[in-house]
Amino acid sequence: GQQVMQIPQYQHVxxxxxxxxxxxxxxxxxxxxWYKQRPGGHPVFLIQLVKSGEVKKQKRLxxxxxxxxxxxxxxxxxxxxxxxxxxxxxxxxxxxxxRQLTFGSGTQLxxxx
Amino acid sequence: NAGVTQxxxxxxxxxxxSMTLQCTQDMNHNYMYWYRQDPGMGLKLIYYSVGAGITDKxxxxxxxxxxxxxxxxxxxxxxxxxxxxxxxxxxxSSIDQPQHFGDGxxxxxx
Numbered sequence: 299g300q301q302v303m304q305i306p307q308y309q310h311v312x313x314x315x316x317x318x319x320x321x322x323x324x325x326x327x328x329x330x331x332w333y334k335q336r337p338g339g340h341p342v343f344l345i346q347l348v349k350s351g352e353v354k355k356q357k358r359l360x361x362x363x364x365x366x367x368x369x370x371x372x373x374x375x376x377x378x379x380x381x382x383x384x385x386x387x388x389x390x391x392x393x394x395x396x397r398q399l400t401f402g403s404g405t406q407l408x409x410x411x
Numbered sequence: 412n413a414g415v416t417q418x419x420x421x422x423x424x425x426x427x428x429s430m431t432l433q434c435t436q437d438m439n440h441n442y443m444y445w446y447r448q449d450p451g452m453g454l455k456l457i458y459y460s461v462g463a464g465i466t467d468k469x470x471x472x473x474x475x476x477x478x479x480x481x482x483x484x485x486x487x488x489x490x491x492x493x494x495x496x497x498x499x500x501x502x503x504s505s506i507d508q509p510q511h512f513g514d515g516x517x518x519x520x521x
Contacts, residue, residue: 331509
Protein backbone atom coordinates (compact mmCIF):
# COMPACT_ATOMS: atom_id res chain seq x y z
CA GLY A 299 0.00 0.00 0.00
CA GLN A 300 0.85 3.65 -0.14
CA GLN A 301 3.56 4.68 2.31
CA VAL A 302 4.80 8.05 3.47
CA MET A 303 8.14 8.00 5.24
CA GLN A 304 9.82 10.73 7.22
CA ILE A 305 13.40 11.18 8.36
CA PRO A 306 14.84 11.71 10.81
CA GLN A 307 12.58 10.28 13.50
CA TYR A 308 14.18 12.47 16.17
CA GLN A 309 16.26 15.63 16.01
CA HIS A 310 17.86 17.55 18.85
CA VAL A 311 19.22 21.00 18.04
CA UNK A 312 20.61 23.92 19.99
CA UNK A 313 18.43 27.00 19.92
CA UNK A 314 19.45 29.06 16.92
CA UNK A 315 20.50 26.11 14.78
CA UNK A 316 18.62 25.12 11.64
CA UNK A 317 16.45 22.04 11.28
CA UNK A 318 15.21 20.04 8.31
CA UNK A 319 12.83 17.11 8.05
CA UNK A 320 12.29 15.08 4.89
CA UNK A 321 9.21 13.30 3.64
CA UNK A 322 9.12 10.64 0.90
CA UNK A 323 6.10 8.98 -0.64
CA UNK A 324 6.02 5.64 -2.42
CA UNK A 325 3.53 7.13 -4.90
CA UNK A 326 3.04 10.48 -6.63
CA UNK A 327 0.95 12.84 -4.53
CA UNK A 328 -1.63 15.33 -5.70
CA UNK A 329 -0.68 17.50 -2.75
CA UNK A 330 1.23 17.31 0.49
CA UNK A 331 0.31 18.79 3.82
CA TRP A 332 2.37 19.54 6.91
CA TYR A 333 1.08 19.46 10.46
CA LYS A 334 2.69 20.30 13.79
CA GLN A 335 1.86 18.56 17.05
CA ARG A 336 3.07 20.10 20.29
CA PRO A 337 3.85 17.69 23.15
CA GLY A 338 0.56 16.46 24.60
CA GLY A 339 -1.38 18.33 21.92
CA HIS A 340 -3.16 17.60 18.70
CA PRO A 341 -1.97 18.01 15.09
CA VAL A 342 -2.38 21.51 13.74
CA PHE A 343 -2.31 22.25 10.03
CA LEU A 344 0.65 24.31 8.82
CA ILE A 345 0.52 24.35 5.03
CA GLN A 346 -0.46 22.57 1.84
CA LEU A 347 1.70 22.32 -1.29
CA VAL A 348 0.11 21.42 -4.60
CA LYS A 349 2.40 22.28 -7.50
CA SER A 350 5.51 20.43 -8.62
CA GLY A 351 8.60 22.23 -7.31
CA GLU A 352 6.53 24.56 -5.14
CA VAL A 353 8.25 26.47 -2.35
CA LYS A 354 6.33 28.29 0.37
CA LYS A 355 7.57 30.24 3.36
CA GLN A 356 6.03 31.02 6.70
CA LYS A 357 8.41 33.31 8.61
CA ARG A 358 11.31 30.98 9.54
CA LEU A 359 9.71 27.88 7.99
CA UNK A 360 10.34 26.91 4.36
CA UNK A 361 8.36 24.13 2.72
CA UNK A 362 9.29 22.47 -0.57
CA UNK A 363 7.45 20.01 -2.82
CA UNK A 364 9.65 17.92 -5.10
CA UNK A 365 9.58 18.10 -8.86
CA UNK A 366 8.24 14.54 -9.09
CA UNK A 367 5.67 15.26 -6.34
CA UNK A 368 6.93 12.31 -4.32
CA UNK A 369 8.97 14.13 -1.72
CA UNK A 370 8.86 17.21 0.41
CA UNK A 371 10.88 18.98 3.05
CA UNK A 372 10.38 21.40 5.90
CA UNK A 373 13.28 23.63 6.90
CA UNK A 374 13.29 25.80 10.00
CA UNK A 375 15.89 28.57 10.19
CA UNK A 376 17.28 29.60 13.57
CA UNK A 377 15.10 27.34 15.72
CA UNK A 378 13.40 28.66 18.82
CA UNK A 379 12.04 26.80 21.83
CA UNK A 380 8.55 27.45 20.49
CA UNK A 381 9.39 25.18 17.54
CA UNK A 382 9.45 22.11 19.81
CA UNK A 383 7.04 19.40 18.70
CA UNK A 384 6.51 16.69 16.13
CA UNK A 385 6.20 17.62 12.48
CA UNK A 386 4.14 15.37 10.24
CA UNK A 387 3.75 15.32 6.50
CA UNK A 388 0.60 13.82 5.02
CA UNK A 389 -0.55 12.98 1.53
CA UNK A 390 -3.90 11.94 0.05
CA UNK A 391 -4.49 8.20 -0.07
CA UNK A 392 -4.23 7.27 -3.74
CA UNK A 393 -6.90 4.55 -3.56
CA UNK A 394 -9.40 6.62 -1.62
CA UNK A 395 -11.13 9.93 -1.83
CA UNK A 396 -8.91 12.99 -2.00
CA ARG A 397 -9.83 13.83 1.59
CA GLN A 398 -8.27 10.76 3.22
CA LEU A 399 -4.67 11.25 4.27
CA THR A 400 -1.71 8.99 4.89
CA PHE A 401 0.51 10.46 7.60
CA GLY A 402 4.24 10.02 7.90
CA SER A 403 5.57 8.83 11.25
CA GLY A 404 6.77 12.32 12.08
CA THR A 405 9.99 14.01 13.14
CA GLN A 406 10.18 14.92 16.81
CA LEU A 407 12.12 18.14 17.27
CA UNK A 408 13.73 19.06 20.57
CA UNK A 409 15.26 22.52 20.90
CA UNK A 410 17.83 22.90 23.67
CA UNK A 411 18.06 26.41 25.16
CA ASN B 412 -15.54 28.73 18.69
CA ALA B 413 -15.47 25.09 19.82
CA GLY B 414 -14.29 23.38 16.59
CA VAL B 415 -13.91 19.63 17.17
CA THR B 416 -14.75 18.43 20.67
CA GLN B 417 -13.81 15.00 21.99
CA UNK B 418 -14.92 13.35 25.20
CA UNK B 419 -13.66 11.92 27.45
CA UNK B 420 -10.09 13.24 27.55
CA UNK B 421 -8.79 10.25 29.49
CA UNK B 422 -10.16 6.79 30.16
CA UNK B 423 -8.92 3.52 31.62
CA UNK B 424 -10.75 0.37 30.58
CA UNK B 425 -10.47 -3.24 31.60
CA UNK B 426 -9.93 -5.89 28.94
CA UNK B 427 -13.27 -6.89 27.44
CA UNK B 428 -15.13 -3.74 28.42
CA SER B 429 -16.80 -1.56 25.83
CA MET B 430 -17.01 2.20 25.47
CA THR B 431 -17.88 4.97 23.07
CA LEU B 432 -15.56 7.85 22.28
CA GLN B 433 -17.56 10.94 21.46
CA CYS B 434 -16.71 13.46 18.76
CA THR B 435 -18.73 16.49 17.74
CA GLN B 436 -17.95 19.42 15.46
CA ASP B 437 -19.74 22.73 15.03
CA MET B 438 -18.19 23.78 11.70
CA ASN B 439 -20.76 22.01 9.47
CA HIS B 440 -18.01 19.89 7.96
CA ASN B 441 -19.11 16.94 5.84
CA TYR B 442 -15.96 14.89 6.30
CA MET B 443 -15.06 13.35 9.65
CA TYR B 444 -12.27 10.96 10.62
CA TRP B 445 -11.04 8.83 13.47
CA TYR B 446 -7.32 8.22 13.93
CA ARG B 447 -5.25 6.42 16.49
CA GLN B 448 -1.74 7.48 17.41
CA ASP B 449 0.59 5.07 19.14
CA PRO B 450 3.66 6.42 20.98
CA GLY B 451 6.28 7.79 18.61
CA MET B 452 4.16 6.94 15.60
CA GLY B 453 2.10 8.77 13.04
CA LEU B 454 -1.65 8.78 12.74
CA LYS B 455 -3.46 5.71 11.47
CA LEU B 456 -6.93 6.15 9.97
CA ILE B 457 -9.54 3.94 11.64
CA TYR B 458 -12.80 5.05 10.01
CA TYR B 459 -14.03 8.03 8.10
CA SER B 460 -17.31 9.52 6.97
CA VAL B 461 -18.16 11.69 3.97
CA GLY B 462 -21.51 12.77 5.37
CA ALA B 463 -24.42 11.80 7.58
CA GLY B 464 -25.35 8.16 7.08
CA ILE B 465 -22.15 7.27 5.21
CA THR B 466 -19.11 5.66 6.81
CA ASP B 467 -16.19 3.60 5.53
CA LYS B 468 -13.18 1.73 6.83
CA UNK B 469 -9.74 3.21 7.00
CA UNK B 470 -6.41 1.50 7.44
CA UNK B 471 -6.98 -0.08 10.89
CA UNK B 472 -10.75 -0.64 11.44
CA UNK B 473 -10.67 -4.01 13.27
CA UNK B 474 -12.12 -3.83 16.76
CA UNK B 475 -13.97 -0.55 16.15
CA UNK B 476 -17.32 0.61 14.86
CA UNK B 477 -18.69 4.01 13.95
CA UNK B 478 -21.97 5.68 13.11
CA UNK B 479 -22.85 9.06 11.62
CA UNK B 480 -26.49 9.91 12.24
CA UNK B 481 -25.93 13.68 12.09
CA UNK B 482 -23.45 16.01 10.43
CA UNK B 483 -22.13 17.08 13.83
CA UNK B 484 -21.50 13.77 15.59
CA UNK B 485 -19.20 10.85 14.78
CA UNK B 486 -18.86 8.46 17.74
CA UNK B 487 -16.31 5.63 17.80
CA UNK B 488 -17.28 2.40 19.53
CA UNK B 489 -14.93 -0.17 21.06
CA UNK B 490 -16.88 -3.36 21.68
CA UNK B 491 -14.35 -5.66 23.39
CA UNK B 492 -11.40 -3.62 24.57
CA UNK B 493 -7.99 -5.22 24.07
CA UNK B 494 -4.55 -4.06 25.29
CA UNK B 495 -3.54 -3.40 21.66
CA UNK B 496 -6.14 -0.63 21.59
CA UNK B 497 -4.25 1.41 24.15
CA UNK B 498 -3.56 4.59 22.23
CA UNK B 499 -4.43 8.23 21.76
CA UNK B 500 -7.51 8.67 19.60
CA UNK B 501 -8.04 11.80 17.51
CA UNK B 502 -11.17 12.86 15.74
CA UNK B 503 -10.88 15.30 12.84
CA SER B 504 -13.20 17.04 10.42
CA SER B 505 -12.89 18.92 7.16
CA ILE B 506 -14.77 20.51 4.31
CA ASP B 507 -12.02 19.47 1.89
CA GLN B 508 -8.54 20.18 3.23
CA PRO B 509 -7.09 20.71 5.74
CA GLN B 510 -8.29 18.56 8.58
CA HIS B 511 -9.11 20.06 11.97
CA PHE B 512 -8.34 17.90 14.96
CA GLY B 513 -9.85 17.58 18.40
CA ASP B 514 -7.73 17.44 21.55
CA GLY B 515 -7.77 13.64 21.64
CA UNK B 516 -8.82 10.88 24.02
CA UNK B 517 -6.05 9.05 25.87
CA UNK B 518 -7.24 5.47 26.35
CA UNK B 519 -5.52 2.75 28.35
CA UNK B 520 -6.68 -0.86 28.36
CA UNK B 521 -5.51 -2.84 31.37
